[in-house]
Amino acid sequence: MRWTVSIILTIMLLPVTGLGQVQLRVMGDPLFPGSTFDLTEAGMDYTHAVTSTSGPMITISHKHGRKKNFGEFEWRLAVHKSDVYWNNELKVDIRRSGDGEPGSRFNNWIAGGTNFQTLTAMPITFFEGGAVRNNVPVEFRINNISVLIPADEYETTIYFTVYEN
Amino acid sequence: MKLRNKTIRITTAMMIACFLFFIKSYAQDDEDGCSLSFSIPEMALIDIEPPGLSHLYLTLEAGSESGQPIKAKGPINDNLWINYTSCMASGAGSRSVSVQIASGTIPDGVQLILSPSGFSGSGQGTHGSPVGEINLSQTPQTLISGIGRCFTGDGQNNGHKLNYSLRISDYESLNFDGSSNIQIAFTLTDN
Numbered sequence: 001m002r003w004t005v006s007i008i009l010t011i012m013l014l015p016v017t018g019l020g021q022v023q024l025r026v027m028g029d030p031l032f033p034g035s036t037f038d039l040t041e042a043g044m045d046y047t048h049a050v051t052s053t054s055g056p057m058i059t060i061s062h063k064h065g066r067k068k069n070f071g072e073f074e075w076r077l078a079v080h081k082s083d084v085y086w087n088n089e090l091k092v093d094i095r096r097s098g099d100g101e102p103g104s105r106f107n108n109w110i111a112g113g114t115n116f117q118t119l120t121a122m123p124i125t126f127f128e129g130g131a132v133r134n135n136v137p138v139e140f141r142i143n144n145i146s147v148l149i150p151a152d153e154y155e156t157t158i159y160f161t162v163y164e165n
Numbered sequence: 166m167k168l169r170n171k172t173i174r175i176t177t178a179m180m181i182a183c184f185l186f187f188i189k190s191y192a193q194d195d196e197d198g199c200s201l202s203f204s205i206p207e208m209a210l211i212d213i214e215p216p217g218l219s220h221l222y223l224t225l226e227a228g229s230e231s232g233q234p235i236k237a238k239g240p241i242n243d244n245l246w247i248n249y250t251s252c253m254a255s256g257a258g259s260r261s262v263s264v265q266i267a268s269g270t271i272p273d274g275v276q277l278i279l280s281p282s283g284f285s286g287s288g289q290g291t292h293g294s295p296v297g298e299i300n301l302s303q304t305p306q307t308l309i310s311g312i313g314r315c316f317t318g319d320g321q322n323n324g325h326k327l328n329y330s331l332r333i334s335d336y337e338s339l340n341f342d343g344s345s346n347i348q349i350a351f352t353l354t355d356n
Contacts, residue, residue: 026197042210043248043319056199147252155202
């Protein structure tokens with residue numbers, strides 16, 4: 001009976017000691033060049049695609065000290081968007097424009113996400129990696145910008161979700 | 166024996182529960198986000214192409230046979246096009262192009278007629294429709310109506326070709342040496 005209780009307690013405490021505590025932090029919002037909408041020649045349309053001049057930085061870490069310090073965890077980052085006010089003709093692409101900085105001593109790797117992918121309301125895998133990763137720069141591109149789309153303010157929220165593998 | 170079986174069952178159930186808890190915790194995630202926003206501004210641009218050469222010459226020419234009417238000659242440089250870009254908010258109605266003589270006076274006995282062609286070119290969207298022939302004056306008159314969100318394309322052969330002509334309205338008032346420089350203004354306006 002004592003053995004049984006010990007096993008149960010061990011299993012119960014195992015998650016608390018480190019598994020499943022990967023952390024995600026997204027710093028900043030994307031900015032787009034103001035010149036995108038500086039149209040000066042009659043008869044012309046806007047440049048159809050605009051890429052952000054600065055974007056958010058993503059940091060992935062872990063609450064558990066040993067995992068954090070020794071990089072004993074791997075993760076996958078998913079992304080999707082949720083429209084606040086949007087026009088369906090407008091498409092948003094995302095990619096990471098750099099690797100960021102490794103934040104652990106071991107198991108530092110990052111893969112995927114360097115090519116533009118189109119965001120929808122359905123989560124897609126953005127990129128994945130191992131160990132702590134700081135300040136991964138993210139770039140956005142808006143496609144199909146045109147005078148044919150009603151003049152207005154458009155907003156969508158980009159959600160990132162990290163899963164521990 | 167009965168008590169032992171019951172203990173085993175409870176233990177097994179607890180282990181399964183703990184295992185499920187373990188799996189759930191293993192897949193635990195964290196979420197964060199950012200906001201992407203931008204504005205598409207209202208836009209109303211209009212010009213005449215080709216730039217810097219948007220002038221033309223119209224003359225009256227006497228017939229070669231007595232008794233024949235005087236004929237309008239020209240115009241020279243008969244390839245002027247009106248280009249425009251229009252972007253409006255949803256439900257904002259439409260726009261129109263109006264035209265008027267901004268400076269100069271048309272010689273007596275003559276009318277200056279402008280008749281734009283329908284849209285052609287590389288643009289897209291809801292282009293306007295010409296209202297037909299207009300006898301130009303100092304009073305603004307609608308030339309093209311029903312313009313929505315659109316662009317015509319840039320340069321000649323995009324938009325609406327401007328067809329000018331002179332029409333003699335009163336022979337008695339014609340002045341042989343009469344000539345005039347006339348400046349014509351086009352305005353893209355909200356309706």
